[in-house]
Amino acid sequence: MKLRHKLLTAAGSLLLLGSLSAQAESTLRIGLGADPDMLDPHLARTYYGRFVFAAMCDRLVDIDEKLQIVPGLATDWKWSDDGKTLTMNLRQGVTFQDGEKFDAAAVKFNIERALTLPGSLRKSEISSIESVEVTSPSQVVFHLKNADAALLSQLSDRAGAMLAPQAAAKPDFATHPVCSGPYQFDSRVQQDRIVLKRFENYWNKGAYHFDKVVFLPIPDASVRLANLRSGDLDLTEGIAASDVKTVLADSRLSLVKVTGLGYQGITFNIANGKVAPDNPFAKDARVREAFSLAIDRDALNQVAFEGQYTPANQAFSPVSPYHVNLPVPARDVEKAKALLAAAGVKTPINVTLLVTNNPTSQQVGQVIQAMVGEAGFNVNLQMSEFATLLDRQQRGDYQLSLSGWSGRPDPDGSIFSFIDSKGTLNDGRYASPQVDQWLTEARRTNDKAARQALYDKVVHQLQTDMPIAYLYFEPRIFGMSNKLQGFKAWPDGLVRLAGVQMAQ
Template identity: 45%
Template sequence: MGRIALRPAAAALACSLLAAPALAQTTLRIGIGADPNVLDPAQSGSFVERVVFSALCDKLVDVAPDLSFRPELATRWEWAEDGRALTLTLREGARFQDGAPVDAAAVKANLDRYRTARESRRRTELRPVSEVQVLDARTVRLVLSEPFAPLLSVLADRAGMMLSPAVLPMAERVGENPVCSGPFRLTRRVAQDRIEMERHAGHWNAANIHFDRLLFLPIPDNNVRMLNLRGGQLDLIERVAPTDIPAVERDRRLRLVSGPSIAYQTMSINVGHGPLAQRPLGSDPRVRQALELSIDRAIINQVALEGRFTPNNQPEAPGTPYHFADLAPPARNPARARALLREAGHDRVAFTLKVPNQPVEAQVAQIIQSMAAEGGFDIRLEVLESSAMVAATQRGDYEAAIAIWSGRPDPDGNIAFWLASDGFLNWGRYADPRLDELFRQARAITATAERQRLYREAAQLWLADRPHLMLYHHRWFWAMRGDLQGFEPAPDGIIRLAGLRIGR
């Protein structure tokens, strides 16, 4: 086999691990697709951070493979009859990594920070929570200003991750020392190189954690991640590129695990955030319509994704309750696209498309660039690391950007955060009062048929205005050494560490 392409510091660490058999047997090494921007659930905004948080920070509620909710730090929950309160019973004996108890006072402190702190990106998600009450040491009640059906889904993500109250006064600097309640605690981080953790012996589920140490290596290049796995420097990699799947299947030393995904890829367009929104793409829906008519999602799937994913123009996967098959994307029509640009007063339109520094997304962007050229667009591609991408979009320094959303069990968590006027990832500051009202109504009810009606009307609005162009739904692929046992695929793409062990 050829030489393994690790970065120098990562290569040195990998060699030291391989040179020490006892250490190698007790260390799980995971290759991830990007370097996390910030290890603070309040400030987090990227998928790869959720992968790391799965080791570091327990949540109040977890999501099962069938997308139902299952206990984590909360073992029981009960809704008030009017839907305006949720009472949680906490797990007995759970402790933070500094030894402090995970009690109702700690949960209140965390939720109050997420609801109110200046640095928190969870404020919108928890806006309906008007008060957090401590009923006793193990019981906490979330009082709502209005019924809020997505709340359990919210608590199954970063807004439900609990940190030790001792670190909360650090505010914006919490990410430097995120003391949580997960199965592993952070011991060292080298930006762009590695994240080192060790087993939290006091974890409530420690008996099901079979590694003493955990190492995350951020390796954006899919091919390099695969080479490191095949060379023995990694035990597990996430987001295997479709082009690498045949190589995994042929290698008897490796095992491929796949599963359905609620994640999707989208193109966010800046329609209202700063000067770049005033350019043709952001300011005129006819130009955005022309862009969509220039591309063919099925071609993207076949050429860049080996036909493994699902072309889609909506945030819900085809066949699920909140996907609307009759609102399918238009057929590719470059001639009509050019005509629309002329109607809008343009011969050709140029814009910059920001792309994550990952080969699959880069190839997707190149295909879009090529197809759109026939429709009258001159697209410049700008490849950025994950943290730089997040920073640029947050400050409105973009015209269009390709992004992944890992998906949520509740439909509100798959669309409103992008398009509600107060959505925490509404980078382009899209605003439609009618859309905001539809989202509000849908959050207040649980009946599927009525929610379908509301989300359908919402989809008709934003699909016509196109502040986002959804491109495709993922299918998750993980590759691992053949003797790594206990891996359970999850539709949210998150790696659960409980039960993982080396041995046949």
Template identity: 40%
Template sequence: MADGREARDGGTLTVALASDPDKLDPSLAQTLVGRTVFASMCEKLYDSDEDGQLVPQLATELPEISDDGRTVTFDVREDATFSDGTKLDADAVVTSLKRHRDIAGSARATELGPVEGVEATGPYSVRITLKQPYTPLPTVLADRAGMVLSPKAIEKYGKNFTNHPSCVGPFKYKERVGGDRIVLVKDDKYYDADAVHLDQVIYRPIPDGNVRLANLRSGDVQIGDQMTPVEVTSVLTDPKLKLFNSPSMGYQGIGINVGNTKGLGEQPGRIDTPLGRDVRVREAFEKSLDRKLINKIVFQGMYEPACGPVSPKSAIAPGVRASECPERDVEGAKKLLKEAGVKTPVRFEYTVNNTPEDIRLGQVVQSMAKDAGFQVSLRPMEYASMLEETDSGRYDAFRSGWSGRLDPDGNIASFLTTRGAMNAYGLGDEKIDELIARGRTEGDQGERAKIYRELTEKVNAEHTLIYLYRQKNYVVAGKDIAGLRVYGDGLVRVKSAGYAR
């Protein structure tokens, strides 16, 4: 959804985020709110447009792929400059891609795992060599793995790049005050600076949606990101505010620790709890939940129940969705717990984000699970801190979610591959790994649909990542804000935004 009105030059725009972003380093970052900040300061080789189609951004055209699928070539812009004054060229792309793939703790490692080599074949020409055909690569390069970083800043700051980020973008980093604000200013070196109207963009984490809405109404902020259904209902009757919405390509659910004993990227170990060691207990927990009722009670019926990772917007979605989500089955859950021979109530801790919406979700899950023989205690945490805890394996279950990608591999591989870059669950299953690998190399859409249908069934049978619902992307802005764009990837794009003429 886009506002087509023209904006005047000048001014500061304040965007209220649902949480504080994690590291401002595309190689290491994991959060959607972080991606929203990156959208203003770190352009990618490719981007998605309003229709979800891939378009060049720092690359000059869509990539050329060899007949055997193992060589990918493209050129990059000759007029782009990083915020620190360094020129963008093919060598900078090579340096960034290798860093994304290889740096310790990289969240991009699984996405770029099939990349065997990257080289500059000319001043602005890049060749990627793959270990095997890798169908998702172009869409991977349209997210953080495709963000090109200043090689000068990489060399100077190393892992401290997060405090000195330098990319190509309409705005450049000025300062960050943890928990309070991230400030970006217009970058006059940007190749399309004439299209940028604002002098400055400030991102403020405001976890409580009611407070975000109050700040919108008072004019202290001009854009509210990730607004919840409760606030959206109120906005619809406010003549000073405008609602932007788009379907999400991601999912929200509950992740269960089944093997994360040493942290991300490590070989799965043994979690000696009823929930962690016995799939029947996990299945019983899932049977205790009513997805439709959760949507109605917590989200005013404005989201959609979900029971798999593949986005309905994906081209292969019709061939993957074999049936509706299962209904709640309390008696079936009790029977499974009896078969498992566990002492009831089964006690475990459920870690959630400390927002009112997530706490409400936790309370509903707590109540439903109690009926089947579970005693769930809630552990609300600030979102970035929650990620640190869950990545390290210090949890029983947590509210797990992902903003989503058009290619199904982007919703699956990093999370469910054994030792995947974001596999916080400690899941390790050879059959799942095999299906993920096949899905990555298969080019035929019909065959891919069959693979991902089987993969979805296999993942769901593990009951390790329990898919619950798909959000809609709700963004609220003041009526005087023009040029704002919100697409299906959930990002708030402010390059062309500003105050209406």
């Protein structure tokens, strides 16, 4: 009996220890507006994937709250006088999550992969790089084809994310990603969750306080809020404007808001894929301009966002020093009709608009549908999961698409890939040799005044060419548990977890 009692006592102690261990494991649950696409920084394009990469993949450099470039895996750097050589000194003692060493050879591998991998969406972002030279294990030199004022900013995001070379060489990397960040990939269930776990050998482990981070894609903002209020989420991005008052009134929650860099707009299919020849927006820019003029951006902001958003007519947010001071045109249905008549287009014009399958986007689509209907556009809304929408947009399987961009600190990152004729995100296949020249010149000078003048020309030209009808700039609005401490919202909208912890 005594032996049996001891065994039971020991078993009970083990169960208790296991229970205490499970309780001690801390988990941060973050709500996202959609499921990210593939978890490969060189192939990914969704805003939501950037949340995961921010926790999983260190970049060569980062940005601070004022959008200034700060050290990341590169501790310091120096430009040559002609701006065509960039020398970086690398952080030492860093390992990837599979144990592989991070060094200059790994940087060379990553940059060359981003430039040559079939389907890489980072190619145009870092296309100025001609070669990468390893000068020592802790120093790498980028030789550029031409000066590139935007390169450091690009390296602060997915183009600068460092992937473990051995893992990245495998064909299944997107389903088993390996980086060098504070959290490593654990598991994923599509449309349900992405689970990351603490990387125990991370070089700055002490700044991170959760054992696990779970990203939960919940397209409906009201459902995300309900999960936050019930305690099933600790933090969520994308609080709807209509829910701001609810969060502020709940003593268990806090609201964090910052003016963002991102925009939302309508991309016109001008020359991409099989639908382009029969697409009315492909034949005459005046049709695109007419569609844009039929939209009342102020009314859209009030109806869909309770005045929380900012009407837009360009890619550069008001928080950007490169924002062009150009008034957003008022709605003008009569001018829209006149443009259609001048283009020789008969109304009604039947078109299909791709819209993400969440209530906010659907409402925006419905408001646009009603507005442009008065100018002669008969719009059919086609709802789609976000990653599917982007895939169709990329393939050219659309006429109109309601989609946006999360914005970048450097203006080049918010416009070049979408507007340049060779841009990897130019899903409408807009092409203008003059605009290409201005964009390239803006890339090649570090003179701020010269860059501003060039972007001013681009923005004015796009008012008539209208490859994208910019609608509004989005604030980044987060809701979180009052117990969460140390979280700050940054203009790029990403969640940075250093210093974030749960109050006991």
